[in-house]
Amino acid sequence: MPRKPPVHPNRIELLQGTLDLLILQTLQWGPRHGYGISQAIRTGSSEILRADTGSLYPALHRLERAKWIAAEWKTSENQQRVKVYRLTAAGKKQLLAERSRWEQLVQAMGGILGHEQA
Amino acid sequence: MSKRDRRLREEIESHLRMAIRDRMERGESAAEAEANSRREFGNQGLVEEVTRDMWSWTWLEQLWSDVRYGLRGMRRNPGFTAVAILALALGIGANSAIFTAVNGILLRPLGYHDPERLVVLLNHGTGPVAPANFADWKAQSRSFDNMGAAELFGPDLTGSDRPEKLSGLRVTADVLPLLGVPPAMGRFFTPEEDQPGRQFEVILSYGLWQRQFGGDENVLGRHIQLDNKTYTVIGVMPAGFQFAPFWATHTELWTPLALGPRVAKRGGNSLRVFARLRSDVTLERAREEFAAITARMERQYPGTNRDQRVVPLKEKVVGQIRPALLTLLCAVGFVLLIACANVAHMLLARSSARAHEVSVRAALGAGRARLIRQFLAESLTLAMLGGALGLLLAYWGVRAMVRFAPSGIPRLETLSLDWRVAGLTLAVSFLTGILFGLAPALQASGQSSAESLKEGGRSNTGGARQRVRGLLVISEFALSLILLIGAGLMLRSFLALQAIDPGFQQDHLLTMILSVGGTQNAAPERAQQFYQSALEHVRAVPGVLSAGMTNHLPVAGDLWGLPFWVDGRPLPHPGEEPDGAFRLALPGYLETMKIPVVRGRSIEARDTATAPGVVVINEYMAQRYWPGEDALGKRITLDNPSSSRVPTWLTVVGIVKNAVRYDWAAPPAEEFFLPYLQHTDAMGHYITLVARTKGDPASLAPAIESGIWQIDRNVTISEVQTMSAVVEGANAEARFNMALLAVFATVATLLSAVGIFGVMSYAATRRRREIGIRLALGARPTEILQLITGEGMLLALCGTAAGIAGALALTRLMAKLLYGVSPVDPLTFIAVPLLLTTVALAACLVPAFRAARTSPVTALRQE
Numbered sequence: 001m002p003r004k005p006p007v008h009p010n011r012i013e014l015l016q017g018t019l020d021l022l023i024l025q026t027l028q029w030g031p032r033h034g035y036g037i038s039q040a041i042r043t044g045s046s047e048i049l050r051a052d053t054g055s056l057y058p059a060l061h062r063l064e065r066a067k068w069i070a071a072e073w074k075t076s077e078n079q080q081r082v083k084v085y086r087l088t089a090a091g092k093k094q095l096l097a098e099r100s101r102w103e104q105l106v107q108a109m110g111g112i113l114g115h116e117q118a
Numbered sequence: 119m120s121k122r123d124r125r126l127r128e129e130i131e132s133h134l135r136m137a138i139r140d141r142m143e144r145g146e147s148a149a150e151a152e153a154n155s156r157r158e159f160g161n162q163g164l165v166e167e168v169t170r171d172m173w174s175w176t177w178l179e180q181l182w183s184d185v186r187y188g189l190r191g192m193r194r195n196p197g198f199t200a201v202a203i204l205a206l207a208l209g210i211g212a213n214s215a216i217f218t219a220v221n222g223i224l225l226r227p228l229g230y231h232d233p234e235r236l237v238v239l240l241n242h243g244t245g246p247v248a249p250a251n252f253a254d255w256k257a258q259s260r261s262f263d264n265m266g267a268a269e270l271f272g273p274d275l276t277g278s279d280r281p282e283k284l285s286g287l288r289v290t291a292d293v294l295p296l297l298g299v300p301p302a303m304g305r306f307f308t309p310e311e312d313q314p315g316r317q318f319e320v321i322l323s324y325g326l327w328q329r330q331f332g333g334d335e336n337v338l339g340r341h342i343q344l345d346n347k348t349y350t351v352i353g354v355m356p357a358g359f360q361f362a363p364f365w366a367t368h369t370e371l372w373t374p375l376a377l378g379p380r381v382a383k384r385g386g387n388s389l390r391v392f393a394r395l396r397s398d399v400t401l402e403r404a405r406e407e408f409a410a411i412t413a414r415m416e417r418q419y420p421g422t423n424r425d426q427r428v429v430p431l432k433e434k435v436v437g438q439i440r441p442a443l444l445t446l447l448c449a450v451g452f453v454l455l456i457a458c459a460n461v462a463h464m465l466l467a468r469s470s471a472r473a474h475e476v477s478v479r480a481a482l483g484a485g486r487a488r489l490i491r492q493f494l495a496e497s498l499t500l501a502m503l504g505g506a507l508g509l510l511l512a513y514w515g516v517r518a519m520v521r522f523a524p525s526g527i528p529r530l531e532t533l534s535l536d537w538r539v540a541g542l543t544l545a546v547s548f549l550t551g552i553l554f555g556l557a558p559a560l561q562a563s564g565q566s567s568a569e570s571l572k573e574g575g576r577s578n579t580g581g582a583r584q585r586v587r588g589l590l591v592i593s594e595f596a597l598s599l600i601l602l603i604g605a606g607l608m609l610r611s612f613l614a615l616q617a618i619d620p621g622f623q624q625d626h627l628l629t630m631i632l633s634v635g636g637t638q639n640a641a642p643e644r645a646q647q648f649y650q651s652a653l654e655h656v657r658a659v660p661g662v663l664s665a666g667m668t669n670h671l672p673v674a675g676d677l678w679g680l681p682f683w684v685d686g687r688p689l690p691h692p693g694e695e696p697d698g699a700f701r702l703a704l705p706g707y708l709e710t711m712k713i714p715v716v717r718g719r720s721i722e723a724r725d726t727a728t729a730p731g732v733v734v735i736n737e738y739m740a741q742r743y744w745p746g747e748d749a750l751g752k753r754i755t756l757d758n759p760s761s762s763r764v765p766t767w768l769t770v771v772g773i774v775k776n777a778v779r780y781d782w783a784a785p786p787a788e789e790f791f792l793p794y795l796q797h798t799d800a801m802g803h804y805i806t807l808v809a810r811t812k813g814d815p816a817s818l819a820p821a822i823e824s825g826i827w828q829i830d831r832n833v834t835i836s837e838v839q840t841m842s843a844v845v846e847g848a849n850a851e852a853r854f855n856m857a858l859l860a861v862f863a864t865v866a867t868l869l870s871a872v873g874i875f876g877v878m879s880y881a882a883t884r885r886r887r888e889i890g891i892r893l894a895l896g897a898r899p900t901e902i903l904q905l906i907t908g909e910g911m912l913l914a915l916c917g918t919a920a921g922i923a924g925a926l927a928l929t930r931l932m933a934k935l936l937y938g939v940s941p942v943d944p945l946t947f948i949a950v951p952l953l954l955t956t957v958a959l960a961a962c963l964v965p966a967f968r969a970a971r972t973s974p975v976t977a978l979r980q981e
Binding site: 033034035036039052058060061062073081082 | 125126128129130132133135136137140159160161164165166168169171172
């Protein structure tokens with residue numbers, strides 16, 4: 001069994017299926033390695049969202065297999081080999097599709113929640 | 119570690135390094151940064167594992183890890199595993215064994231070149247052919263590449279240390295070449311050698327070559343003595359070669375047929391005709407042509423060409439055994455299905471116990487496909503282990519079958535497990551694994567993980583799951599019932615066969631064949647003296663009550679028929695003469711067999727060659743030809759009165775009870791007994807001795823044999839057996855089929871009983887809480903008993919109904935295997951379901967009693 005991660009009071013569990021969207025979105029601004037993507041999600045969400053490595057790496061490899069992202073090995077500035085992912089053309093299409101699905105979901109959720117509040 | 123694994127580790131380690139560097143830049147110490155980064159990262163091994171799951175190409179590796187996982191699970195549940203593997207092994211093993219038989223007997227080619235084009239030409243539907251017919255067919259047909267004929271030949275081999283009566287065939291020069299198997303040594307006969315006077319050449323089987331000639335490489339050109347004539351060995355056939363594949367299956371030598379002037383004979387049907395279809399002619403086309411030829415010949419020679427047929431050789435060889443094998447194949451298929459259903463039960467029960475584990479795995483990110491694969495890997499592992507054990511069982515099963523099977527089954531001795539069977543076993547095991555693994559896998563993976571986790575592994579009450587299990591029980595029951603009904607019908611049929619009164623008394627009878635072919639007594643006039651003095655010697659052996667001799671025993675041997683004409687009746691149309699089985703008998707034969715004389719007298723010593731011709735007929739013949747009259751004193755003749763010479767009339771002096779002639783179960787037909795001394799020329803150079811003994815007949819064999827050898831050491835004695843063994847041989851196939859079906863049906867019933875027991879136990883356990891509440895609210899234990907039993911019996915009754923419907927549809931297919939019982943025999947169709955329902959009741963009662971004894975307190979506290 002994995003060790004329990006330390007408790008972060010402000011953390012929100014990622015909704016199932018949203019990690020793919022976040023990865024694709026992050027890579028839209030240029031190639032990144034795994035650590036870079038996790039940091040981008042973390043800082044981009046003001047430390048609220050965290051991509052668990054146990055989800056992030058399977059997701060990266062799955063997206064790579066789906067050919068939405070491509071990977072290559074590069075040497076970093078301090079002479080270390082890192083695996084860098086970038087968005088493919090198919091990935092860009094997928095990103096658009098997932099974005100619009102997400103927006104529909106937000107709208108739908110907002111409709112219901114807003115209605116309740118009124 | 120594969121390259122891809124190394125890459126993944128490198129990727130993850132670079133992640134950690136970057137995290138550590140970031141933390142150090144933010145001012146943490148190296149040790150702190152490393153510890154925190156690792157903690158934040160989580161379990162590195164697990165991350166690697168779940169990531170690896172995303173690589174499609176590793177499915178084999180995953181399969182292996184799934185298999186290992188399954189094996190670990192099996193080790194934890196040895197009881198479950200053993201039962202499941204055993205059930206599967208029984209099902210798979212039975213299938214492999216029976217398929218071996220089907221493969222070896224029905225599917226495998228005959229061992230000749232292009233066997234599909236070989237045919238047999240038959241007379242009167244199934245019978246042998248007259249030489250002139252064969253000659254006409256051969257001359258007139260265009261559909262065949264080649265056509266040849268063969269005739270039985272049973273010579274005595276003498277001049278060696280071990281005189282021996284051999285089984286041989288006389289064949290025309292065309293027969294062996296048309297099979298397309300070249301001799302291992304030497305050559306075939308030439309057409310010139312297939313002439314009277316030149317026919318003294320012989321081709322040996324591999325077995326005879328090994329046995330009598332020690333596999334001598336220089337056997338070609340050697341001279342051997344067959345029936346006191348010198349033959350030259352010109353060839354040896356390869357090992358495993360068999361000809362003929364039916365009728366004369368134990369043939370060990372071939373000599374030329376040399377028909378000579380016999381070729382003009384339209385009587386004396388003794389030939390079997392073999393032919394090879396031309397490659398551009400279909401069987402239908404050949405049949406049309408053949409029908410035209412025989413129709414023409416029937417006009418020319420009326421009565422000699424009725425019901426002529428072209429039958430594929432393979433059909434002739436395996437046609438008899440096919441229904442039995444297909445029935446057995448069906449039966450083992452059912453057994454396997456039942457075994458699958460049973461293992462599926464067990465897996466379902468286990469999968470509910472494992473619901474919690476499955477939920478945890480699902481929560482950790484295992485997808486549904488992954489879970490299904492996990493379950494299938496486990497069931498496939500089970501199935502493969504079952505298949506391996508099953509192959510072992512099949513190996514033993516085939517050996518047992520070869521040993522205990524009746525001798526009439528063609529090519530049985532060649533049966534063995536081969537790669538085809540192994541391949542089929544593998545395929546069957548695989549399909550089995552999928553079949554019984556899929557339902558539990560789908561159910562287990564389909565359940566909502568949140569729900570199971572919430573329940574915290576408490577027994578789960580899936581209605582769908584219970585429905586599937588109910589259906590499994592119903593189908594198991596239906597299949598078992600069909601099998602049991604089939605076995606019941608075979609049993610009834612077998613009992614009916616056993617109950618047949620053969621018309622003679624089979625116990626305490628010893629029989630053997632004496633052959634004088636290789637002695638100085640081979641000539642008919644000397645042979646009869648020898649037979650008579652041999653009979654005297656045998657009667658003098660202590661323990662022998664009586665003895666007699668005949669040309670052929672009933673049941674065993676051949677059925678020799680002759681047309682006859684009744685005195686004072688209009689001449690029948692040629693070819694429509696009545697026909698009867700005839701036996702030449704020495705005085706004492708009918709008495710020794712205890713075939714009772716109903717009226718008149720038996721064949722006696724006074725019926726010599728010079729005495730008036732007499733005949734003893736059976737009751738059937740008396741009633742058929744002299745209905746309402748006294749047949750005694752009436753006359754028949756065996757000479758065609760329409761031919762010019764004066765017929766020899768035979769007076770009926772006795773009427774005996776009908777006895778079995780050849781087919782054990784055939785209805786009675788004409789049979790008559792002739793004094794041997796009045797027909798010595800009709801006897802071959804061998805005779806069958808029967809002796810009625812006081813004690814065990816087999817124990818007297820050595821004394822009788824040595825008594826005969828005292829008269830002539832060169833006499834060969836063969837087929838020494840008791841009459842009971844002969845009769846047993848005649849019913850061996852029915853007994854064998856019945857025994858196999860009974861074994862399969864028993865296994866099926868046991869498996870079904872285990873199945874219903876398992877399901878009811880599970881249902882009772884699942885409802886402990888409910889039962890506890892009922893009991894607490896005042897339900898009596900008998901009501902609980904009824905509740906649980908009722909539920910089980912409902913399933914059993916549904917299964918019974920389905921089974922009866924299935925059996926009604928299927929037993930019709932085994933009608934050919936049955937004797938004296940209808941395929942929808944009411945007794946069987948009532949008794950067997952009752953029996954099976956009783957078994958079901960017993961299987962339900964145990965869990966029901968257990969449930970009824972539940973203490974409400976413990977039941978409620980437990981949940």
